[in-house]
Amino acid sequence: MPKTIRFILNDRDMQTSLPPGMVVLDFLRRDQRLTGTKEGCREGDCGACMVLLGELDGDDVRYQALNSCLLPLGDVRAKHLVSIEGLNHPGLNPIQQSIVDEGASQCGFCTPGFVVSLTGFFMDSRDMHIQEAVDEVAGNICRCTGYTSIRRAIASLIEQYAVKLKGFKDRIKSLVDLRFLPSYFLGIAPRLKHLKEMQAEAEAEEKPVLLVAGGTDLFVQKPDVILNEDIKFISSRKELSGINLSHNLCTIGCATPIEDLKNSPLLQKMFPRMSDNIGLIASAPIRRRATVGGNIVNASPIGDMIIFFLALDASLTISNGKNVRRVALKDFYKGYKDLDLHEGEILEYLSFPLPAEASLFNFEKVSRRRHLDIASVNSALYIQKQDGTIDHARLSAGGVAPVPLFLRRTSEYLSGKEITPAIIKEAVRRAGQEISPISDVRGTAAYKRLLLGQLIYAHFMTLFPGIKVEDLI
Numbered sequence: 415m416p417k418t419i420r421f422i423l424n425d426r427d428m429q430t431s432l433p434p435g436m437v438v439l440d441f442l443r444r445d446q447r448l449t450g451t452k453e454g455c456r457e458g459d460c461g462a463c464m465v466l467l468g469e470l471d472g473d474d475v476r477y478q479a480l481n482s483c484l485l486p487l488g489d490v491r492a493k494h495l496v497s498i499e500g501l502n503h504p505g506l507n508p509i510q511q512s513i514v515d516e517g518a519s520q521c522g523f524c525t526p527g528f529v530v531s532l533t534g535f536f537m538d539s540r541d542m543h544i545q546e547a548v549d550e551v552a553g554n555i556c557r558c559t560g561y562t563s564i565r566r567a568i569a570s571l572i573e574q575y576a577v578k579l580k581g582f583k584d585r586i587k588s589l590v591d592l593r594f595l596p597s598y599f600l601g602i603a604p605r606l607k608h609l610k611e612m613q614a615e616a617e618a619e620e621k622p623v624l625l626v627a628g629g630t631d632l633f634v635q636k637p638d639v640i641l642n643e644d645i646k647f648i649s650s651r652k653e654l655s656g657i658n659l660s661h662n663l664c665t666i667g668c669a670t671p672i673e674d675l676k677n678s679p680l681l682q683k684m685f686p687r688m689s690d691n692i693g694l695i696a697s698a699p700i701r702r703r704a705t706v707g708g709n710i711v712n713a714s715p716i717g718d719m720i721i722f723f724l725a726l727d728a729s730l731t732i733s734n735g736k737n738v739r740r741v742a743l744k745d746f747y748k749g750y751k752d753l754d755l756h757e758g759e760i761l762e763y764l765s766f767p768l769p770a771e772a773s774l775f776n777f778e779k780v781s782r783r784r785h786l787d788i789a790s791v792n793s794a795l796y797i798q799k800q801d802g803t804i805d806h807a808r809l810s811a812g813g814v815a816p817v818p819l820f821l822r823r824t825s826e827y828l829s830g831k832e833i834t835p836a837i838i839k840e841a842v843r844r845a846g847q848e849i850s851p852i853s854d855v856r857g858t859a860a861y862k863r864l865l866l867g868q869l870i871y872a873h874f875m876t877l878f879p880g881i882k883v884e885d886l887i
Contacts (some may be wrong), residue, residue, distance in 0.1 A: 419434060423498060434487055435643055436487045438642060439456070452849070456613075458630060465497050470492075477494075494602050494606060518559060531699075542554075592654070592761075628705065648669045664768055670706050671702050673698060684768070710730070724742055724808075727766055753853070775795070776794065791811065791865040792812045795807070806829050813851065
């Protein structure tokens with residue numbers, strides 16, 4: 415029997431028995447005929463289908479701009495879904511007006527997505543910096559207008575409204591007062607509380623067949639296969655989200671979105687380049703859906719977060735609801751897409767030892783595009799040092815083997831060695847003996863071997879600025 419999904423669409427209370435695996439893009443355009451949300455790539459690359467999704471956070475509603483082509487209908491249950499039509503006033507709102515004033519729209523196909531993304535920025539940003547706003551629309555592509563006029567429109571908005579918005583404690587009310595948002599937004603929180611109570615009662619009776627986390631790869635690769643599956647969304651298990659420190663361990667819930675890692679003060683303190691590193695991974699709307707556990711279970715040989723945590727000696731907590739076991743991340747991958755994960759088990763937490771005081775860490779990634787692309791080769795290096803000697807090293811690499819690879823022999827070689835150009839060059843040679851890259855669309859096997867060597871050099875030149883390129887030639 416189909417389960418009823420209840421949520422708020424713009425200002426309307428909605429309930430539907432459509433498949434929970436249907437993506438919101440199709441629901442809006444085909445079922446609701448809300449065609450302001452545009453269909454472009456269906457892969458989360460173009461941003462034309464952007465929507466806002468609001469969820470209760472205590473007594474407030476927190477909104478995020480997301481790609482509706484990768485957002486399953488079942489995961490908007492008890493939430494507020496906002497399409498471009500839900501942002502309209504009788505006249506233009508300030509974002510729309512600024513786009514018109516600066517000539518930032520030509521064919522107009524991408525414009526709704528830009529408006530939604532910028533609305534999300536003004537709803538959530540605390541600092542109101544222009545670079546932050548530009549980063550927010552990094553997942554929106556414009557094919558004909560040119561980005562200079564769009565950037566002018568953003569700059570104009572920030573100049574006019576940043577100071578005003580910083581002065582308000584209630585961001586939603588201030589945005590309503592400034593006509594960024596329609597007035598119905600003021601009554602959403604109590605309506606969501608009521609829906610949340612109804613959802614809790616319904617979930618107590620559900621026995622799902624398929625568990626889905628963010629689905630950012632699943633809904634690209636297998637949308638038709640999962641359309642009619644009985645799905646349970648791991649995002650509803652809030653206990654599996656969050657980043658905590660205890661007993662000399664950092665523990666991350668496997669349902670934690672990648673974007674939360676980028677913005678975590680705890681992780682930024684441990685890894686000062688964390689924000690830049692994760693900024694290389696997809697766009698913000700994708701990172702808000704993609705989860706740590708999803709990246710690990712996807713088992714891509716070039717999974718960025720896998721490579722990152724392999725170098726940190728991470729382990730996984732796995733549960734089937736009754737029994738709990740721990741597996742080292744380096745032992746989790748038995749072969750290509752072959753995991754040490756039994757039927758009925760899920761990943762609950764990832765943990766890694768807190769970096770030692772005298773330690774260094776670096777992550778490198780090379781892809782055809784610097785941003786918004788999957789890696790050709792990626793690598794991470796953790797070094798615990800004492801004076802000029804490597805006390806302990808852990809080197810990982812992706813794109814050079816059937817699985818995300820912990821380079822055990824190279825790591826053992828580096829441990830106990832002085833940091834010299836000769837040692838680094840020998841480590842590169844030994845790493846080349848541990849890998850088995852293949853030629854594919856991201857490069858030839860020879861190219862990937864060369865890349866890994868260059869990334870190892872980059873690790874050492876970044877961590878030890880005294881080492882120069884000419885020393886390694």
